[in-house]
Amino acid sequence: MSKAYVFTRNGGPEVEALVDRDMPTPGPGELLVAVRAAGVNPVDWKLRKGYTRPGSVPQPFPTVFGSEAAGVVEAIGPGVGGFAIGDEVFGNPVAGGYAEHTLLPVAVTAHKPAGISFADAAVLPVAAATAYDGVRQLGLAPGATLLVTGAGGGVGSAAVQLAQHAGVRVIGVASASKKAFVESLGAVHVEPGGGLADRVRALAPGGIDAVFDLAGGDTLREAALLLADPAALISAGDKQLVAELGGAPVERARTAAVLVAVAGLVVAGALRTHVTGTYPLSAAGEALRAVEDGHALGKTVIEVTV
CATH class of the missing domain: 3.40.50.720 (NAD(P)-binding Rossmann-like Domain)
Structure with a gap:
């Protein structure tokens, strides 16, 4: 089993919960990643309230929060090249990053540079x-x-x-x-x-x-x-x-190449992530409130302990 922070229906904070779920299985073009950090964004609570991205397919409830994450590859789906078990990566999850494990599609996943922390990498994809x-x-x-x-x-x-x-x-x-x-x-x-x-x-x-x-x-x-x-x-x-x-x-590219580029700017010192608030997965609701209330400076991150 693997823990994840979800919303069980559309609504306010009352529909949120930390739950146990089956371990995700990577499909073609996907990586199973043990999450080390997940970024918190306004779109997370907007989706909980019922906002849908144009052209997106509605996720079944319960829905895992989070659209950016960083972690360590634990399993590799069919047809995946360029990644190995144990690689440190970051990207946009298939379905939620507020979790102990998630799936990352290789099309929007990049290797994490050694000079960047998991928390910093987790706030780059969005x-x-x-x-x-x-x-x-x-x-x-x-x-x-x-x-x-x-x-x-x-x-x-x-x-x-x-x-x-x-x-x-x-x-x-x-x-x-x-x-x-x-x-x-x-x-x-x-x-x-x-x-x-x-x-x-x-x-x-x-x-x-x-x-x-x-x-x-x-x-x-x-x-x-x-x-x-x-x-x-x-x-x-x-x-x-x-x-x-x-x-x-804003015209979003949503490619691994963009992730590589922004990570390079962080390494070069041209971009600072300004992670100003970190919370454990058990306090994911508090992290989300900080962003939803509009008072957070810079970026807020959920850190998942090993």
Whole structure:
């Protein structure tokens, strides 16, 4: 048997539970991985509440939480090459990472570099990879100015760093409580709320070249006012609204090559994961509350002890 943190139906925290389940069996193109760490993301609680990804197949209940994990290969499915039992890996699970064991598809799995901890590797497949895809999608030239909303979160903090690594000036939108954190990343901090566009204009009289949104809602609406060309507006926070405003959702690559690239940036020191909260699997609910309440800085991780 193997423990996993699940939701038994759509709803609030009351539908969550830590359960015992049969050991997963890897199918073609899959790896059975003993999880050492799993990243916690807003999409985790959104799925519990009933959100479905466009084009996705609904998972049967109980559903294991988590869409990014790192661990050690314990078994290999048919047709898998390039991996061996005992390899340290990270990637996007087939069905849930808040668990002692999970299945990783080799198409979105990479070897963990020796210089990266399991906790750091576990937060790369969703947050850092989304930031990487979005910054590449914008394709800003050095010297351009980028506005990042939700700059204090996992994707936002990675986007700030990756844009700066490309020579782009960044203004980060985040609550007052996250000001010091956003400024530690090298961004200029600005608070959200009414009058956001005017505050940003005061900080960037030369204008904003692009917006990378991770907040959605009213923050996205006001940020869009800063752009002459709505094509320079992308969002991973509100895909429907960004389309209505003339922008586009972040185009996710979801490949092992992207995972290799972001891990390389961590090794090179160009990207820090900023894991600011760690919880054992037995306290997975507390980890999820920290993210769901919107107060978490950087990334939150569930660590699974051997």
